[in-house]
Amino acid sequence: MTARPAPAGPRPAVTSPAVTRPAPPAAAPEAPLDARRILVIHNPTAGWRRPQLLRDLVSALRAAGREVEVMPTAHPGHAVELALAASGQGWDLVVAAGGDGTINEVLNGLYGSNLPLALCPLGTANVLAHEIGLRPDADRLAAAILAGRTAAVAVGWCNGQGIADRAFVQMLGVGFDAQVVADVSRGLKRRLGRWAYVLMSLRAALRYHYPEFEVRLDGVAHRACSVIVANGRHYGGPYVSAPAADLRRPELQVCLFHRGGPLYVARYGLALLTGRLSRLRDVSIHAATGIEIKAPAGEPVQGDGDTFGSTPVSVGVRAGRQLLVVPEGN
Numbered sequence: 001m002t003a004r005p006a007p008a009g010p011r012p013a014v015t016s017p018a019v020t021r022p023a024p025p026a027a028a029p030e031a032p033l034d035a036r037r038i039l040v041i042h043n044p045t046a047g048w049r050r051p052q053l054l055r056d057l058v059s060a061l062r063a064a065g066r067e068v069e070v071m072p073t074a075h076p077g078h079a080v081e082l083a084l085a086a087s088g089q090g091w092d093l094v095v096a097a098g099g100d101g102t103i104n105e106v107l108n109g110l111y112g113s114n115l116p117l118a119l120c121p122l123g124t125a126n127v128l129a130h131e132i133g134l135r136p137d138a139d140r141l142a143a144a145i146l147a148g149r150t151a152a153v154a155v156g157w158c159n160g161q162g163i164a165d166r167a168f169v170q171m172l173g174v175g176f177d178a179q180v181v182a183d184v185s186r187g188l189k190r191r192l193g194r195w196a197y198v199l200m201s202l203r204a205a206l207r208y209h210y211p212e213f214e215v216r217l218d219g220v221a222h223r224a225c226s227v228i229v230a231n232g233r234h235y236g237g238p239y240v241s242a243p244a245a246d247l248r249r250p251e252l253q254v255c256l257f258h259r260g261g262p263l264y265v266a267r268y269g270l271a272l273l274t275g276r277l278s279r280l281r282d283v284s285i286h287a288a289t290g291i292e293i294k295a296p297a298g299e300p301v302q303g304d305g306d307t308f309g310s311t312p313v314s315v316g317v318r319a320g321r322q323l324l325v326v327p328e329g330n
């Protein structure tokens with residue numbers, strides 16, 4: 001992997017669990033971006049593979065006089081390498097064309113480079129695209145990039161078993177959902193799309209062992225059967241898990257699920273689909289900037305829909321360090 005020289009100043013450490021920071025005032029809008037040279041990092045294995053969407057986007061950008069190069073990924077982790085190498089090559093913007101896992105890899109490669117990120121959502125769930133109101137329509141995607149409207153988003157960070165200082169943008173999960181993500185194979189996702197998650201959720205609901213997690217939120221101890229750490233509001237696609245979450249604020253919303261077992265999984269799943277999750281009495285949501293999660297044994301940790309590693313895991317957040325192209329009205 002190509003190593004980028006460290007960004008000016010020390011790389012900030014994951015926020016200490018003991019520190020509670022007040023939310024900063026809303027950030028001033030960024031000046032519009034005029035991206036002339038655009039690199040597209042494309043995961044050809046993502047989601048339902050909508051090659052036409054990407055082709056149309058590239059045509060629209062070229063028709064508007066932009067220089068566009070598409071680099072396909074060849075293996076997992078390749079998008080990190082391509083994004084790392086992109087800084088210093090004269091690009092004005094990097095587009096992540098794929099699902100949330102591809103966006104996550106590109107983000108991890110871009111961090112600290114000051115190169116803005118845009119999305120071409122080709123994945124299965126496309127949670128970040130839902131979060132910023134980006135529709136999978138080539139004309140709208142091109143219009144957003146050409147308008148150059150950006151937002152500075154806060155980035156979540158985690159360290160854990162097999163996880164070394166990894167960024168996430170939308171969410172991180174430990175417990176039932178991380179088990180489901182670990183169970184869904186690439187082949188199954190390709191064959192069944194979203195239904196792969198439904199199928200594996202049903203299977204895991206019956207087979208999962210529902211351990212209890214020890215969770216420290218800014219130093220305060222809690223216990224939970226499952227945990228979702230939300231940087232954005234959305235989860236699993238167009239559904240909302242944490243209504244108070246805001247990508248622009250360096251603060252995470254932590255959903256603690258206090259009961260385990262198949263009936264509670266069904267209850268939580270139904271509440272998520274009907275927008276009532278945050279109102280359940282056995283779910284509590286807490287704002288936090290430093291989070292420690294431990295389990296009796298190593299349990300899977302998922303971030304942005306891909307397995308990162310396993311517990312114990314510590315999670316923090318860093319303010320406005322990544323510029324993201326957002327559509328009008330966001």
Ligand SMILES: Nc1ncnc2c1ncn2[C@@H]1O[C@H](COP(=O)(O)OP(=O)(O)OP(=O)(O)O)[C@@H](O)[C@H]1O
Pocket residue numbers: 043044045046047048073074075076077078079098099100101102103105122123124125126127189304305306
């Ligand atoms: N050429 C490749 N071959 C196999 N795997 C790849 C390749 N390029 C990237 N990957 C891996 O594919 C994984 C899944 O990609 P991604 O999340 O973008 O698609 P998805 O899972 O279909 O979408 P979503 O996350 O929205 O459900 C990524 O974690 C990445 O490591």
